[in-house]
Amino acid sequence: MSKIxxxxxxxxxxxxxxxxxMRRKGYEPVAFSKADLALEAFTKNPPDLAVLDIALGADVDGGFQLCRSLLAAHPDLPVIFLTDRVDEIDKISGLRMGAWDYExxxxxxxxxxxxxxxxxxIMESRSQPQGKGEGPIKTGDLTLDENRMTVTWKGTPVDLTLTEFRIVAALCRRPGDVKSYESLMDSAIQTVVANNTVNTHVRHIRKxxxxxxxxxxxxxxxxxxGYRWAED
Amino acid sequence: MRLGIRARLGFLALAFLVIPFLGYISTVEMKRFMLRHQQSSQLIAARAMAAAMHGRYDLFHLQKRKKSGELEDTALYIHRASGPFRIDGDSAEWAAAVGSARRYGRESLLMESGSGFDPGADGFELAVARWETNIYILISVQDQAVVPLSRGRSNPRKVDHLTLGLGDPEKEGAEFIIPVSSSNELLFLKKTGGEGKLVRNETLAGRMKRTANGYVMEVAIPEKVIARTMAIRITVADVDDRTLGRVKSVVGPLDEGRKGLLRLAYQESPQIQSMLGNLHLSGVEAMVYDRAGRLRASTSRANGGDDLAVLRILSNGASAHTTIRQGLKGEMVVAAAPIKDDGGAILGAVILERSTGAAQSMQDKAMENTLWGAMLAFLVVAAGLAVYSTRLSLRIHGLRGEAEKAIDQAGRVQVETLQSSRESGDEIGDLSRSISGLLKKLRRHHDFLTILPRTLKHEINNPLNTITVSLENLAAQEPEGAGDKYIQSAGRGAARLREIVDNLAEAASVEDSIKEERFEGVSLPMIVERYMENSAGVYRDHQVRFVNLAGDCAIIGSDSRIEQLLDKLMDNAADFAPAGGVIETRLERKKDRVYLTFYNDGPPIPEGMSERIFDSLVAGREGGERGRAHLGIGLYVARVIAEGHGGSISAGNSPDGKGVEICMILPVAPKG
Structure with a gap:
């Protein structure tokens, strides 16, 4: 059964x-152009993943509202924001709400x-019992499980978005080596535009x-x- | 020369100096008016006084001859001497009194024996003067053959002699015979008893002197002796016969009773004096002259008044008139009026003199007041103008300063409403408000420019996204299809658009976030050095160099923002430097500033563009080498980052003219 x-x-x-x-990729898309219709439908029949725009019609924050309501009903639902809003504040609000990524x-x-x-x-890996697949990467105080998208530093989990996680993963795979901006973008599944886009992500990661x-x-x-993960 | 408002107003205030000038003119006019008034009032007073003495013969000791109607003196005036007299028979000190001397000749002949009187050669002149307590009499006798008292001629009645009677001899007057002596001494022989016995008397003193045509006698009589009667009787007996001593003629003043009694009168007339005194004209000197030009009364201590005015009346018969003349005590108004009798004969003249001091002092006072007033007005006005213009200058200055600060160097409006003169209702207030209005409009315009990139991005993003995803879908639907070429070119176009939009977004995002960013001490030379090292590998088409003249120095900032800035400068340099060209970065330190210079040997910046190339959406030079979009965002981002670090950035052509230099100046972090 294909994912909704x-x-x-x-x-x-x-x-x-x-x-x-999505359909071409083998998923089953359920598309809505209005937040209320979407909420009604998704509450009844939750999808496996939601891609939300933030501004919906006249309601500039319709996507946030929708995300909040959906996550209240289904806390495990992965949400990706897909928006034209580039402001930091929007990105931070979206991610704080519990979205996996902000594109x-x-x-x-x-x-x-x-x-x-x-x-x-990742969701699949998380639902599998521990020990299956590749083990977590360990570098110094960092433990990174690519399958489960979990990162701990000195034993404390660090909450990263999908993009951030992939950047960290790319860096720590070969500590000491420089990962170019381009390759970091590739790893994070991002279009390379300006180095500063990576800088912004790194700034968030460091923070x-x-x-x-x-x-x-x-x-x-x-x-x-680019960047490198310092060797111990 | 540039004249400020203060200087101009000060210059205008000088116009007030015309006040004293006008004041002067008006005081001169006023003085003239006052003088005219003084003249006319003085003339009226003089006429009134003359009228009071009209026909008063008694005041002037005059009488009208019954036959001829001519006026004649009834008294001999006692001249008022101006100095002491020496009894020496010399007439030198009499010079002043000679004017009032009187000659007695044939008409005064009392007795003549035969035709002995020679009217041409005989007779005498008489003058009377007073000094202190004595009355002096000068008798000049013309006598061709003087017969003096001598040893052979001891009878005083048989030589040339004078008879001097004091008072009325028929009452209780004394009579002296004064014979001509051969020496200068005079002998006074008083008649005593009935039979004409002569006794030498010492009451009187006198001297005589022989002259070419006769002799002169000078006699001093105590005033109190004369004061009782104010009359003397004087006769001159001429004896030419030396042997017989016969009296040839006797000459003496004739009075009504033909007794030879001569009335004396003081030249200063107490009556006229009291008339003058009664006038009580303050500041006026009044003088009365008789027809012989003798001063009869004066309120002045000085002797005499205006001779010319007196002369005009007495000699020329002028009518009442006034003049202004310059006297010893300054300018005087002189009013003169003739004293006449009913027949129109002139008895004398009244002269009133008054200093023009009142008018002058009025003028001076008025002038002084005018000057003070003008000076005060000038000072008040000048001070007022100074205060006003200073305030005005300060306000304009303040407004200018505020207006200048309202827009920063990058042309951003910092203050929308100017506080200077905001509430005042005058033109400066209007100016302030209109500048505020302009600033508001400018701010709106600037805000529009600022949000334009965001708006653009926002508005372009969605359709761009539609195109991008549609193209992707299209490509996926028709792999290797006929339209693939076009799909790819459309994709490149969309990518280009995306680059533009991202650039716009980057600028907006830097502007927004740089202020909130957390800065820390970072080593600028280290960052630049490593950046340039790494860039050498990236920009293989150019010769990338780095020269560090600054040593190690820290700045307060964000390394990723510095890197972003370096990206922009490097991009810009690489865009314009020709392939194989030089991109050189130089780091220098001057005091607490560090200078980062990016040099590239690309084409120079056009005239007037060096300021503007750091503005948003301004592309400095024509065409880049790398075929990328030139929105003029890169250098704008660089500027925002430089300014966000408390620094500045500027561009110019290199001194050798072969390239372009972009210089960023950042403050060095304080130590510790």
Whole structure:
């Protein structure tokens, strides 16, 4: 049985495009252009994953409202925000609400599909008993389980988004080696635009690690090239 | 020369100096008016006084001859001497009194024996003067053959002699015979008893002197002796016959009774004096002259008044008139009026003199007041103007300063409402408000420009996304299809659009977040050095160099923002430097500033663009080498980051003119 992807997007063209792409990838899209209809339908029959736009019609924060209501009813539902809003505050509010990722338009449908697939993989891994598949990566004080998308630093879990997680994973796979901006973007399933996009993600990652350990300084900037995970 | 408001108003205030000038003109006019008034009132007073003395012969000791109607003196005036007299028979000190001397000749002949009187050669002149307590008499006798008292001629009645009677001899007057002596001494022989016995008397003193045509006698008589009667009787007996001593003629003043009694009168007339005194004209000196030009009364201590005015009346018969003349005590108004009798004969003249001091002092006072007033007005006005203009200047200055600060160097509106003169209702207030209005409009415009990229991104993103995803779907539907080429080119176009939109977004996001970013001490040389090292591998088409002249120095900032900034500068340099060209970064330190200079040998920046290339959506130079979109966002982002670090950024062509330099100045972090 194919996974149901709930898509809420007020632009009918985009909505249809997403739906088509998802369908092509073997998912079953359920598309809505209005928040109330979507909420009603999703509450009754929750999808396996929801892709939400934030601004829905006249309601500029319709996606946030919808996300909050959906997660209240189904706390385990993975949500990806897909929006044209790039402001930090929106990103932070969306992620705090419990969304897995926050993607800004324009997005590549392939990337979107990859992200969706990655999320399903992780969810699947999490539902499997421990020990199956590759073991977690351990580097110094860092423990990173790619399958379950869990990161701990000195034993304390660090809550990262999908994109952030993948950046950390790419870095710590080969400590000491420089990961270029481009490769970091690839790993995070992001379109490369400006190095600063990665910088912004790294800034968030550092902030989260520092929140756990104020002395954290493992992610080092190799200016003009990229980042590396410092060796112990 | 630039004149400020204060200087101009101060210059205008000088116009007030015309006040004293106008004041002067008006006081001169006023003085003239007052003088005219003074003249006319003085003339009226003089006429009134003259009228009071009209026909008063008695005041002037005059009488009208019955036959001829001519006026004649009834008294001999006692001249008021101006100095002491020496009894020496010399007439030198009499010079002043000679004017009032009187000659007695044939008409005064009392007795003549035969035709002995020679009217041309005989006769005498008489003058009387007073000094202190004595009355002096000067008798100049013309006598061709003087017969003095001598040893052979001891009878005083048989030589040339004078008879001097004091008072009325028929009552209780004394009579002296004064013979001409051969020396200068005079002998006074008083008649005593009935039979004409002569006794030498010492009451009187006198001297005589022989002259070419006669002799002169000078006699001093105590005033009290004369004061009782104010009359003397004087006769001159001429004896030419030396042997017989016969009296040839006797000459003496004739009075009504032909007794040879001579009335004396003081030249200063107490009556006229009291008339003058009764006038009580303050500041006016009044003088009365008789027809002979003798001063009869004066309220002045000085002798005499305006001779010219007196002369005009007495000699020329002028009518009442006034003049202004310059006297010893300054300017005087002189009013003169003739004193006449009914027949129109002139008895004398009244002269009133008054200093123009009142008018002058009025003028001076008025002038002084005007000057003070003008000065005060000038000072008040000047001070007022100074205060006003200073306030005005300060207000304009303040407004200018505020208006200048209202827009920062990047052209952003910092203050929308100017506080200077905001509430005042005058033109400066209007100016302030209109500048505020302009600033508001500018702010709105600037806000529009600021949100334009975001709005653009926001509005473009959705359709762009539609295109992107549609293309992807299209490509997936028709793999290797006929339209694949077009799908790919449309995809490239969409990617280009996306780049533009992302650039716009980046600028907006830097602007928003740089202020909230947490900065820490970072080593700028380390970052730049590593950045340039790494860039050498990235920008293989250019010669990338780094020169560090700053040593190690820390700045307060964010390394990723510095990196972002370096990305922009490097991108910009790489875009414009020709392939194989030089991109050199130089780090220098001057005091507490660190200078980061990016040099590239690309084409120069056009004139006037060096300021603007850091503005949003301004692309500095034509065409990049790498075929990328040039929105002019990169340098704008660089500027926002530099300013976010408390620094500044500027661009210019390199001194050798072969390339372009972009220089960023950042403050060095304080030590510790």
């Amino acid at each position: 992807i709930g898509i809420v997007e007020d632009d009918p063209d985009q909505l249809e495009n997403y739906a088509d792409a 800004t338009k324009p997005i590549s449908l392939n990337f979107l599909a990859e992200k969706v697939a990655a999320i399903f993989r 989260k690690f520092v929140g756990v350990d104020p002395t954290f300084d493992k992610i080092q900037n190799e200016y003009a090239l």
